[in-house]
Amino acid sequence: MADKSLPFTLAQLEAIASQVPTPFHLYDEAAMVANARAFYQAFSWVPGGFINHYAVKALPNPYILEALKKAGLGGDCSSLAELQLCEAVGIKGQDIMFTSNDTPAYEFQKAYELGAIINLDDISHIAFLEKSLGGKLPDMLCFRYNPGPLKEGNAIIGKPEEAKYGFTRAQLFEGYRLLRDRGVKRFGLHTMVASNELNPDYFVGTAEMLFELVVELNRELGIRFEYLNLGGGIGIPYRPNQTAVDLAALGGRIKAVYDRTIGAAGLGPIRIAMECGRMITGPYGYLVSHVLHKKAIYKNYVGLDACMANLMRPGMYGSYHHITVPGKENGPKKVYDVTGSLCENNDKFAVDREISDPAIGDLLVIHDTGAHGHAMGFNYNGKLRSAEVLWQGGSKFKVIRRAETLADHFATLDYPGLG
Numbered sequence: 001m002a003d004k005s006l007p008f009t010l011a012q013l014e015a016i017a018s019q020v021p022t023p024f025h026l027y028d029e030a031a032m033v034a035n036a037r038a039f040y041q042a043f044s045w046v047p048g049g050f051i052n053h054y055a056v057k058a059l060p061n062p063y064i065l066e067a068l069k070k071a072g073l074g075g076d077c078s079s080l081a082e083l084q085l086c087e088a089v090g091i092k093g094q095d096i097m098f099t100s101n102d103t104p105a106y107e108f109q110k111a112y113e114l115g116a117i118i119n120l121d122d123i124s125h126i127a128f129l130e131k132s133l134g135g136k137l138p139d140m141l142c143f144r145y146n147p148g149p150l151k152e153g154n155a156i157i158g159k160p161e162e163a164k165y166g167f168t169r170a171q172l173f174e175g176y177r178l179l180r181d182r183g184v185k186r187f188g189l190h191t192m193v194a195s196n197e198l199n200p201d202y203f204v205g206t207a208e209m210l211f212e213l214v215v216e217l218n219r220e221l222g223i224r225f226e227y228l229n230l231g232g233g234i235g236i237p238y239r240p241n242q243t244a245v246d247l248a249a250l251g252g253r254i255k256a257v258y259d260r261t262i263g264a265a266g267l268g269p270i271r272i273a274m275e276c277g278r279m280i281t282g283p284y285g286y287l288v289s290h291v292l293h294k295k296a297i298y299k300n301y302v303g304l305d306a307c308m309a310n311l312m313r314p315g316m317y318g319s320y321h322h323i324t325v326p327g328k329e330n331g332p333k334k335v336y337d338v339t340g341s342l343c344e345n346n347d348k349f350a351v352d353r354e355i356s357d358p359a360i361g362d363l364l365v366i367h368d369t370g371a372h373g374h375a376m377g378f379n380y381n382g383k384l385r386s387a388e389v390l391w392q393g394g395s396k397f398k399v400i401r402r403a404e405t406l407a408d409h410f411a412t413l414d415y416p417g418l419g
């Protein structure tokens with residue numbers, strides 16, 4: 001299988017690893033920002049303006065959010081911590097999308113305080129929100145639509161009718177009518193029905209579904225929508241034989257749908273939003289580790305100083321993450337299971353994978369860890385969460401999160417001799 005290239009040289013990587021102990025996640029700042037800008041370019045036609053609320057959960061580091069904010073991105077949050085991260089970097093007001101589902105009152109209160117767009121997950125949450133805010137509703141409200149059997153899901157997110165999220169179609173009509181009759185004048189509509197999807201038809205279909213629905217809601221209820229969010233879920237090519245979604249082509253196809261629905265009905269301008277996380281940062285993160293051990297029993301193993309606590313996706317979902325042994329790309333290949341050190345047999349980054357045959361002590365790079373990598377980390381077996389490093393080209397880099405220490409790990413225990 002073809003290799004995937006790395007943006008940095010082995011010498012550059014060795015220089016970083018000589019100062020920051022492995023494992024660590026390394027992020028290519030310029031590539032993330034360039035990708036975000038290309039996404040905006042593809043939707044620059046939107047008459048009411050385009051925004052991507054970056055799904056903060058994918059890489060919740062304020063230095064990354066700050067860089068993305070400079071490229072025009074907002075934040076998509078669903079917890080207090082994520083709201084605070086946006087607040088800290090100055091992502092404000094309606095550039096924040098707060099998508100609730102099983103949400104406590106204090107999170108609604110914080111979202112309201114920041115002026116975020118509040119996206120409700122259920123018709124009963126209108127009353128809950130009102131109570132949480134001491135008897136008032138925000139000027140603007142958005143509902144999440146779950147099309148159920150009207151739309152096919154995809155592998156990661158599953159079938160919409162099995163998903164816990166959102167309003168049914170009938171509840172949308174009922175919910176907006178209720179808001180209208182309460183005097184609410186500003187409306188948004190959201191859906192999120194795919195995850196890690198590489199087929200652009202899927203997103204064109206989602207846009208068509210939402211745009212037509214808005215035309216119908218307008219006709220039936222006489223309300224005007226100012227905000228439409230098509231969700232996130234644009235996938236990335238984890239495997240070397242996959243291709244990224246052509247964003248410019250996608251933008252053009254969605255424009256055609258817009259023109260023949262919202263445009264033709266004279267309902268614009270409407271701000272169009274997406275909330276992609278994975279696609280923005282995923283391909284530009286790398287988990288850097290050293291080969292600690294090799295063993296040959298019934299199979300051949302390469303053991304790393306990183307483990308599933310640093311990157312859970314392969315162990316949890318069997319996800320493919322490409323592996324490169326930098327400097328040995330063209331060397332001899334061999335089939336290995338590439339493992340971490342947890343007392344869990346699914347702590348494997350790859351199973352039966354042909355990789356360049358590494359030596360003990362070599363650097364080994366796991367690709368596409370810029371989304372749901374460090375963020376999904378955990379501390380099972382007392383493993384510590386790694387540092388995060390921003391690579392700024394050439395020999396420039398910045399540690400944007402230090403590695404955890406045992407003192408951090410034991411900090412919540414009040415026990416003599418620990419911490």
Ligand SMILES: *Cc1c(COP(=O)(O)O)cnc(C)c1O
Nearest residue numbers: 055099232233234275276277278
């Ligand atoms: C996770 C999530 C996203 C982002 O999904 P990506 O696959 O990272 O694009 C967007 N919106 C909601 C509501 C989510 O839960």
